[in-house]
Structures are given as C-alpha cells and as structure tokens.
Amino acid sequence: LSHLSFVDFCYSTIIVPKMLGNILKEDKAVSFTGCAVQFYLFCTCVVTEIFLLAAMAYDRFVAICNPLLYMVSMSQELCVVLVSGCYLCGTVCSLIHLCLALEITSYRSNVMNHFFCDLPPLLSLACSDVTLNELMLYIVATFNELIAIVIILTSYLFILITILRMRSAEGRHKAFSTCASHLTAILVFHGTVL
Numbered sequence: 445l446s447h448l449s450f451v452d453f454c455y456s457t458i459i460v461p462k463m464l465g466n467i468l469k470e471d472k473a474v475s476f477t478g479c480a481v482q483f484y485l486f487c488t489c490v491v492t493e494i495f496l497l498a499a500m501a502y503d504r505f506v507a508i509c510n511p512l513l514y515m516v517s518m519s520q521e522l523c524v525v526l527v528s529g530c531y532l533c534g535t536v537c538s539l540i541h542l543c544l545a546l547e548i549t550s551y552r553s554n555v556m557n558h559f560f561c562d563l564p565p566l567l568s569l570a571c572s573d574v575t576l577n578e579l580m581l582y583i584v585a586t587f588n589e590l591i592a593i594v595i596i597l598t599s600y601l602f603i604l605i606t607i608l609r610m611r612s613a614e615g616r617h618k619a620f621s622t623c624a625s626h627l628t629a630i631l632v633f634h635g636t637v638l
Contacts, residue, residue, distance in 0.1 A: 447527050448500070448629075451493045458485045459560045466559075479561035484542045486560065492534030494588055497630050498595040499526040504626055505599035508619050509606045537584050544577045589634075596630060 462474060462482065474482070506517045541563055550571045558565040563581060567574045600623070607619045 447530070448493065448496050451489050451496065454485070454489045458482060458489065463559050474561065479566070480542060480546065482561040483545070483563060483566065484538050486562070487538035487541055488531075488534040490534070491537045491588055492530050493633065494592045495530035495533050496527070497626075497633060498592040499530055500626055501596040501599040501630070502526070504623055505602055508603050508622065533588070537588065540580060540584060541577075544580055548572055548574065548577070593634070600627070 459482070462478075503518060507514050510517055545563065545566060548567075548570045551569045563577075567577055567581075570577075603619070603623060607616050610616050610619065
C-alpha cells in the first residue's frame with residue numbers, strides 16, 4: 445500500500461509543477477530533454493501502478509483464501525520480489541518507449557497541445573514514420589493490461605468463491621470490506637486506462 449501511495453505521489457510531482465508553471469507564465473515551452481524525462485517518469489509510474497494493483501489483488505487472494513498460511517505464503521522475500529518486479533516492469537516498459545521516441549529524427553512543431561509530455565501527442569508531431577512506435581505502444585500496453593487484468597480477475601474469482609463458501613455473515617462482511625477499497629481503486633484506475 446505504501447508503494448501505491450508513493451507512485452500516486454510521484455504522478456503529482458512529475459506533472460503538476462510544470463503544468464502550474466505553464467498556467468502562470470506566458471512561456472509554455474519545455475525542452476526536449478525535459479519532455480523525455482517527464483514522459484519516462486510518468487510512464488514508469490503508470491506501468492508500476494498497473495502491476496502493483498495486480499500484486500495487491502494476489503495479496504488479497506492469499507489473505508482471504510488462505511488466512512492461516514498468509515504469513516508463510518506472503519513472506520518478506522516474496523513481497524520484496526513482487527514490489528521490485530512491479531518497479532522493474534515499469535522501468536523496462538518506459539525505456540522501450542523512450543528509446544523508440546529518441547530515434548525519431550525530426551518533429552513538425554515544438555508545440556504540444558497537451559498538459560504534459562505523453563507519447564501519443566509526441567508521436568503526432570513526428571515528421572518521420574512512427575508506425576513501429578505506435579505498434580510497440582499498443583503491444584506493450586495491451587500485454588501489460590492483459591497480464592494485470594488476468595491476475596486481478598483470477599484472484600477475485602477465487603476470493604468470491606471463498607466468500608460464498610463462508611458460513612458466517614460477519615466473515616463475509618469482513619472479507620468484502622477488505623476488498624472493497626482495492627476493487628474501487630482497480631475500477632477507477634483501469635477504467636481510465638481502458
């Protein structure tokens with residue numbers, strides 16, 4: 445949960461300062477390097493959050509479906525591996541897109557009608573062929589989304605089966621309340637991504 449909060453905090457600190465600067469002053473320019481850094485960091489946060497939400501779904505699955513084995517199943521080492529994997533996936537995916545964007549030789553304009561440096565608006569300004577960039581964007585984004593959605597849906601399917609097998613209403617209520625905030629975060633985040 446702390447890593448999810450950290451990634452959400454990073455979103456704000458990556459985008460808001462430059463956006464506020466653009467609102468408050470006449471010169472709305474951003475250097476190419478500044479744009480590349482902002483894009484890389486933002487993309488890293490997005491992909492990391494996608495996988496953190498999936499890891500949290502798995503954590504909920506273990507907590508509800510195997511509560512007596514939770515401490516053994518979700519060891520400190522496994523938690524470190526899961527969180528590190530989320531950050532690694534975010535970093536690698538961002539590097540793929542950044543390297544492809546840096547290969548673009550020229551742009552029609554240095555004016556981007558978008559409130560932060562994102563890949564689709566940047567690609568729309570390119571003079572050269574960006575078919576490979578767009579293809580990789582769709583492949584990587586679809587792959588990441590599919591993996592995360594499969595993990596989340598599988599985890600919550602088993603959680604639902606376990607909850608329906610519970611005999612006590614209090615146990616069901618506790619299990620549902622444990623998952624409610626996470627499900628809300630998943631729906632809001634993945635709803636905007638899709």
